[in-house]
Amino acid sequence: MVAISSQRKWATGYLIAVAALFITYQFLFPWDGLPMGIYDTLQLWLPPTSVNEALVYVICALGLNIVVGYAGLLDLGYVAFWAIGGYCAGWFMSEFFHMINIHFYGSVAKAAPGIHVNFWGVLLIGGLVCAFFGVLIGAPTLRLKSDYLAIVTLGFGEIIPQIFYNGDDIGGFNLSNGTKGITILDPIPAGIKNIGPFDFGYKFIVFVFLAFVMIFISLRLRKGRLGRAWLAIREDELAASMMGVPLMQTKLAAYAVGAFAGGLGGVAFATHVDGVYAERFNFSISIFLLAMVVLGGMGNVWGVILGALLLSWINSTGLPAFGQTFNSRFETEINFPSFTFLLFGLVLILMMLYKREGLIPESRLRLILHEGDPEEDLSPKESK
């Protein structure tokens, strides 16, 4: 009962925040009516782009949480899925492939060259392509134990962005437009209105919807058979297989679902920045996402959301805004954003020292971390 009521509490809290933000950005932000002070403060501390970016991180962090938090598989290359999802958006929602002309419920005029698939269709494509790559990379590597798996995923996360980075001339074929990236994506069709790159308020609702889908998937999976299998594997792989849990399939499922979410996040991110640029998909994003999951509370959906919102905001807005305020107040010229990773490193170290289970811990994880190694502390008491 406790679990249900606390879940309600979180869900209600997030819903109120969503409604408040949407009203602010959609109706108050055409700033005329708003007093200057409030507008400036909002623009400095909580601009709509930072909120939207944070939501993209929420989508991806929830996906990574399924791999790391639920199934206990360390993935250091999650950015690869983000990149693949992003390029799916670039390929299927722009004029990039201008030599052909394919329209599938697209949101632009039929005469426009290139492939124009409906945004919602591209989400599905991006998710499925990523899930496919998730299984492809997972199948040969998931037999490895944790540290080795982490190394392979790390490599995967480096290779994929490099392919895109150098992919402007693959035997004469321009796959990714290299460093120039692919830009100007189709608007998001949403019934009566097409949501363009500057419709922050409506895009916010789209991202909230995607995040909601991920929350729903996460919570449902966790309660179901697959969720129990993941937890069993995280607890004791060998014992799980003795219960009849098929190890490979179950781990692959975690990888596929996690990758699918990465694809959704990638497509969302591409529409958020209205383009795909290879240099943006770097290793630090994988670490950043992992930090969100760890900081928020591995395995706990609400905690991971909080971690993602918090870290993304600090990164995109909080620290620069603080620096600007600090510098103008004290007339200094300290470059605060350059300390981002120092700050995150510090936060992670402090968390590991004092609150290893994360901000909103999952009950089981708290037990693991506070009771030490179960093999030594919990099991046979009479055998000693």
Add this chain to the structure above:
Amino acid sequence: MSALLEVKNLKVGYGKIVAVKDISITVNQGEIVTLIGSNGAGKSTTLRTISGLLKPKSGEILFEGNRIDGKEGHEVVKLGICQSPEGRRIFPRMTVSENLDLGAFLRSDKDAVAADRERVLDLFPRLRERISQRAGTMSGGEQQMLAVSRALMGAPKLLMLDEPSMGLAPVLVDMIFETITKIREQGITILLIEQNAAAALDVADRAYVLESGTIKMSGKASDLAKDPAVTKAYLGG
């Protein structure tokens, strides 16, 4: 009586070390068969190979007449071979109830699972008292009861018990062995691995004595219990 499980000329090793050299055993429907022997005799290796966690170098394992050597662990469970592993390996941070649910992971017949759950909890009333407690916080004896119950939740045709008495107080050992007899009365065939040879021979129908990876003796449990070589080596007489 028909053979439920047949192990023929099994050879298993870890790398170059051969733990099981040549073992052939048969477990008939409805029997309690025990493998006894000292540390390193190859008992646990044999059991792990039957349950699909290790692959044999040579030899055959037949269950209900079909080859099962080479199958994955979860496939073996699906066929109806469940085990209470050495060291119990319950899920310490899950509740007793969640542990039992996982035991029935492969089953979809909800009503039968619920009935089995009641049956198991009747067998071990102590677990009913602890049903929502975290399994890791229970005593060793209770954890052993849980490990056996969890295996029973898989509705096994063959239940394999690996050292169920290890590390338990004598009163609990007696209790566990009494329960093993009760389980057999419910029609489940049991393969029991024990270092506590006296107790094992007491409940078993037949027994195999293992020594350095081979079978040294076999026969009716009651006969072996009286055999001077066995009593000298394993029964402290």
